[in-house]
Amino acid sequence: MNPLIAAALEIQEHCLKNGWRFCVVGGFAVLRWGEPRVTRDVDVTLLTGFGQEERFVDALLGRFKARVDGAREFALRHRVLLLESANGTPLDVALGAMPFEERAVERASEYTIQSGAAILTCSAEDLIVFKAFAAREQDWLDIAGIVARRRTKLNARLIWEELTPLLELKGTPEHSNRLRALLAEG
Helix, strand or coil: CCHHHHHHHHHHHHHHHCCCCEEEEHHHHHHHHCCCCCCCCEEEEEECCCCCHHHHHHHHHHHCEECCCCHHHHHHHHCEEEEECCCCCEEEEEEECCHHHHHHHHHCEEEEEECCEEEEECCHHHHHHHHHHHCCHHHHHHHHHHHHHHHHHCCHHHHHHHHHHHHHHHCCCCHHHHHHHHHHHC
């Protein structure tokens, strides 16, 4: 089995076993919704809420190897836990608590990646929101690929309803212009 798929299934199985609410985002979700590209890690949004992060972080550190010294403190400060799967694949677990993250997890659906292997990924619209909020150059390339592949199937209203308040909170409303241009090209 592909190491990336094995890692995604490993973290997913752990989350399901614990009854945790989560979804896979990032480059792995791009494989489903956008233009396929090389990705070397599995990004997960795990709903921890505010004030319960330690319980989740400790449970994950009891199961997976940390990728950095002081991973627990780093996670509690930056809301991302940097782990490694059994096969050495990097796992980035975002500690979700925002209402958008809750709704993204609720909208997540299974993606059959190969026979007998389905991964719970965020929707294409939510992936665009995650990526436009992060706004790294690779994120904009991923958004362009999602728009090119999904074209008229995207719910633009949902994207703007979720993204606009996040960009205002972040203080980067100018990112909406770049997204508007990409959506117009699709």
